[in-house]
Amino acid sequence: MRKSRAIPLTLLSAAAMLSLSGCKSKQVTRCIDSQTGRVVTDDKCDHRETVLVGPPYPFYHWYYGGVGFFPGELAMQGSFNPAQDEVIVRASSPEGQDVIRGGFGHGFFGGGGA
Amino acid sequence: MKRCTITPRKDWREITQKQGLTYSRLPDGSDYWNESAYYALSKRDVETLDRATERLHNMCLAAGQYIIDNKRWRDLGIRGDVAPLIERTWIDEPPALYGRMDLAYNGNEEPKLLEYNADTPTALVEASVIQWYWLQDCFRRSDQFNSLHEKLVAKWRDLKNYVKAPVFFTHCDLEEDAMTVCYLRQTAEEAGIKTIGMLMSQLGYDAQQGCFVGFEGERAGTIFKLYPWEMMVKEMFWKNVLERFPEPQWIEPIWKMMWSNKALLAVLWEMYPNHENLLPAYLDGPREMVNFVKKPKLGREGANVSVYSSGIPVEETSGAYADSGWVYQATTASTKIGNKFAVIGSWEIADQGTAGIGIRESDHTIVGNTSAFVPHLIE
Numbered sequence: 455m456r457k458s459r460a461i462p463l464t465l466l467s468a469a470a471m472l473s474l475s476g477c478k479s480k481q482v483t484r485c486i487d488s489q490t491g492r493v494v495t496d497d498k499c500d501h502r503e504t505v506l507v508g509p510p511y512p513f514y515h516w517y518y519g520g521v522g523f524f525p526g527e528l529a530m531q532g533s534f535n536p537a538q539d540e541v542i543v544r545a546s547s548p549e550g551q552d553v554i555r556g557g558f559g560h561g562f563f564g565g566g567g568a
Numbered sequence: 569m570k571r572c573t574i575t576p577r578k579d580w581r582e583i584t585q586k587q588g589l590t591y592s593r594l595p596d597g598s599d600y601w602n603e604s605a606y607y608a609l610s611k612r613d614v615e616t617l618d619r620a621t622e623r624l625h626n627m628c629l630a631a632g633q634y635i636i637d638n639k640r641w642r643d644l645g646i647r648g649d650v651a652p653l654i655e656r657t658w659i660d661e662p663p664a665l666y667g668r669m670d671l672a673y674n675g676n677e678e679p680k681l682l683e684y685n686a687d688t689p690t691a692l693v694e695a696s697v698i699q700w701y702w703l704q705d706c707f708r709r710s711d712q713f714n715s716l717h718e719k720l721v722a723k724w725r726d727l728k729n730y731v732k733a734p735v736f737f738t739h740c741d742l743e744e745d746a747m748t749v750c751y752l753r754q755t756a757e758e759a760g761i762k763t764i765g766m767l768m769s770q771l772g773y774d775a776q777q778g779c780f781v782g783f784e785g786e787r788a789g790t791i792f793k794l795y796p797w798e799m800m801v802k803e804m805f806w807k808n809v810l811e812r813f814p815e816p817q818w819i820e821p822i823w824k825m826m827w828s829n830k831a832l833l834a835v836l837w838e839m840y841p842n843h844e845n846l847l848p849a850y851l852d853g854p855r856e857m858v859n860f861v862k863k864p865k866l867g868r869e870g871a872n873v874s875v876y877s878s879g880i881p882v883e884e885t886s887g888a889y890a891d892s893g894w895v896y897q898a899t900t901a902s903t904k905i906g907n908k909f910a911v912i913g914s915w916e917i918a919d920q921g922t923a924g925i926g927i928r929e930s931d932h933t934i935v936g937n938t939s940a941f942v943p944h945l946i947e
Contacts, residue, residue: 482770519741521769543770543783552776553785557805559740559769559795 481537482555484545486517486529493517493527496546518542523556569613569675571906571929571942576603577705587701588693588751591743594938601694602940603702607910607927608947613675614713620679620845621669621914621922627843628684631835632658632826643851644829645865645893650801650822653813657821663727664918665752665792665819666720667827668692668926671912672902678844680900681836682911683863686827687820688796690748691913691941692716695926697751699943710945714924717755719917724759726919731817732789734762736782739794741767749794768795773808780808780816790817797825798866798892830865830895849897854879859899866892870936875899883933903935910942911935 485499486492498514520532523545536542545555577583584592584601592601609617635644636658641651667686673679696716703712737753739745753763764782771788772781780788793800797820800806809818826832833849840846854860854876862874864887871887877899903909910929917923930939 482767523769541783553772553774553781555772556769557773557808558771558793558800558803559738559767560803 481518481542482523482545483516483518483536483542484523484529485514488513488515491528491530493522493525493529493545495525496544521556521560524554527556569607569609569673569905571605571908571910572608573605574603574706577702583701583705584698587698588747589698590747596938598938598940600941601698602929602942603706605929605942606702606706607905607942607944609713609944610675610947613673614946617671617673617679617713617912617914617925618922620671620673621916624669624681624684624845625916625922627836627840627845628686628827628832631832631839632823634839635826635835640831640835643835644826644831646825646829647801649810650825653810654823654825656814658823660814662814662817662821663730663790663819664821664824665723665727666692666918666923667820667824667916669914669916671914672847672900673912674902674905674910677902679912679914680847680902681833681845682847682897683830684827684832685913687824688794688828689913689915690744690794691926691928692748692915693751694941695913695915695924696720699926699941702943703945707945710947712924712943712945716915716917716923719920719923720752720755721758723917723920724756724761728759728761731761731819734764735819736771736780736788736791737763737765737794738768738771738791739765741769745794749792752792768793771805773805778812780805780812788816790819792819796828796866797822798828828866830863830867830897831893833895833897847898847900849895851893851895854896857896857898861897861899862894863897864890864892865895870934870939873934873936875933885934885936899933903933905929907931909933909935911939 484493485496487494494514499516515534517529518533518536520530522529580603589601592599594600636655666689667684668689669684670682671679672682700712700714703710735756737749739749749765753765756763774781774785782788831851834851837846837849848857858879860876864872867887871885872890874881874884903911908929909932910927913926915923927942927944928935928939929942
């Protein structure tokens, strides 16, 4: 039985709001080869104009959300357009760091059980 | 315990969404939240569920030690590189938060354990928050078996000097999971603990520092993950967990793999045969049972479950968990309440005890991911 106070409504409203905005996570982006769907190094997108030089004209795009983060991996379940009002971060390591991402989170698609 | 029908609040959908239930619409188009009915429990029902949950929790503690002492890793499908971490965390007791036992109970006999969602339980927001405000609107003078919010905050207060803030809260990219984690972050923040939220796939590993990191490369000392250990041990960062163990603190700790595995049901029956809160359960087949449920050791949301009557399958669900091995558990009439089949989700907050219930119901024997959540009150 509930023995003490009620839950503050402000907390609940904040939680609902957060679910729709601030509490949502930042969106990860990486550069992909749009012909193969595979992740390539960021410099391909940073200097996109330099790659349109000859057949087969691979074209590189930033790809947002979904799974597949490392060069060579297939990126999917994401979008070519960033979500509105979300902070975009790159999957690749910041300069001077040796950070990799995407090592967890590929095999489970939710549902509270076990 | 009885099921009563009632006229829903006119604007219930808008109300519940504002309160946090932003995932009420199910894939089949039906509503997850159903307030056209409620369950009425007596004080004796509540005491019975409370007592059974505590008793079962203590039995699960004993079962954890039994699994370790007898090295039952093969029965649980746990690899040799994982078992030492389970043993170490079982002894060291790093922070743990919560779990949800699913019980069969209709008031006619003792509650029976169907499974223990000890690693990644959801259906939390509706149990803690949504049904509480339904009670305030519809039955203000009644009470509810629900102290989830207070006990979660109290638990975080207990953990405040043990966790390494900011605590990272990670989850899959699903609305329900995001909202569950969002609510848990709120309870931690209410206890004065700073938090950061991110997707599990966004968690970084800094090889130079040898630690898991956030968006800005900041070290993650404590990570709450609404993401199952049985998946983590198959993924790329598992080797980094092994290398850096016991850092960071993972909530829930990896020893929860022993409880979140339905092989636990067979271990419990082996330890406590004919216990009034257990159903016969085996790993090697149904043995003498002709009325039983075959379910995957690592299944979720009622997936890959087959119901047998007189030895013949009469109902089954599909899913993606058929490769984890099976548990055979006797069926029970205790899920039948009126014309519905209901499962009681009984919440246990670590060191705080039983914290209330949520009820999901179905027209079918198998209560799964399209089963509605129905509020309750105490008469």
